[in-house]
Amino acid sequence: MFNTLRTLLLTALHAFHRRATVQYPEQQPYLPPRYRGRIVLSRDPDGEERCVACNLCAVACPVDCISLQKTETDGRWRPEYFRINFSRCIFCGFCEEACPTYAIQLTPDFEMGEYARPNLVYEKEDLLISGTGKYPDYSFYNVAGIPIPGKERGASERERPPIDLHSLLP
């Protein structure tokens, strides 16, 4: 009897508690920077696409929602097309972990509702952003030992010039 009345009182007192609800569309929830939302393709500081079409993201993807085709221009690998089917994507972030060039990144944005399913298939133009994303200074071709136009072999950061095997100099 006393317990019941106490329960009633405690419940009634909850009228003066703060409400836990976040009134979503008007009141945006805080999303941490590493929130796993919409996937983007970032560019390096020079404005070139970071993606080198290595297919590791597509391999890592547990639901096979990433599809891409490699093409090559001037020794640089690029995706000819890069397609993510967001109606399949489970936002696990494995693609981001697999990416060797920090190209594919997940962002704190989840508002991607569509009325038709095909609209959830994002092409490369939809995925590419103009900035560098979470890694502002990273440029894959600056640290990789691959020669590209404007950068000879051995000109990368922390890379020595290649050893000339035919020279006798020490």
Place this chain on the structure above:
Amino acid sequence: MTSSALLTIILTPLLLLALATLLTWVERRLLGLWQDRHGPNRVGPGGMFQAVADGIKILFKQDWIPPFADRDVFILAPAIGMMTALLSFAVIPITMGTGIAGDLNVGLLFILAMMGLGVYAVVLAGWSSNSKFALLGGMRAAAQMISYEVFMGLALLGVVMMAGSFSLHDIVTAQAGLWFIIPQCLGFGVFLLAGIAETHRLPFDLPEGENELGAGFHTEYSGMKFGMFFIAEYAGIVLVSSLVTTLYLGGWRGPLLPPAVWFLLKTGGMVAFFILLRASLPRPRYDQLMALGWKVLLPLSLLNVMATGTILMLRASL
């Protein structure tokens, strides 16, 4: 019969239906308040039109009668529930001299009779649905409502003895000095519990018992027939609340404010209390419910009748 009386007869049920519909929204908002959330607050001011939206939606739902059901009774059952709930309001005095049936000299008995008939709604619904869960719900409803009706009547006997009348007007008039909740506190408690059981509201909603019986007696109902059970339940809450107000809380009596406002305030408070009960208390087991009824509330109400009678006799002989 004058045209104004006719107008009252037509308007009151409509008003009650609107009120009961609105109450679905009020309940959800209050539950939200007590559970630290908002409840429906999008449609209209404060979400007020949620009830209208729900009403429109349920009107357009398929009204399916299962092929195995007893069709006629199946259709009749929700109508009975609705009818008895609305008919009872005919004798509720909002202020002096109002009420459709006016000052019926057996008003209280009329309400008890209507409540007794209300059992038919759930029992027939459970029976005609011809399904296990509905039948179990209907059986529970029958046992619960009949047994709680016994001492609901007995609890009211104290009030009737003190007022010396079955007329609800006279009962309110008799509370001019002191509300009956003070001398009849025992009867008040018993009546309140019986009232909750009578409207089969939480925590005494065993006939419905979502977790055990699906939805109990209205498992097979859909569309507006289900809506009628739903609205009848809310009308029942308003009815029991206004009864408690009339019988124990002095009806329309109160200082400063006009009588109708006092009546509405008290009734509203009781409705809020009903919702608070739902927000806080768990449902007892079925045998606990029956044990509470027969082993605790019945002796208590008998004690109340005896004590009230003794005191009245002593006072009369002095």
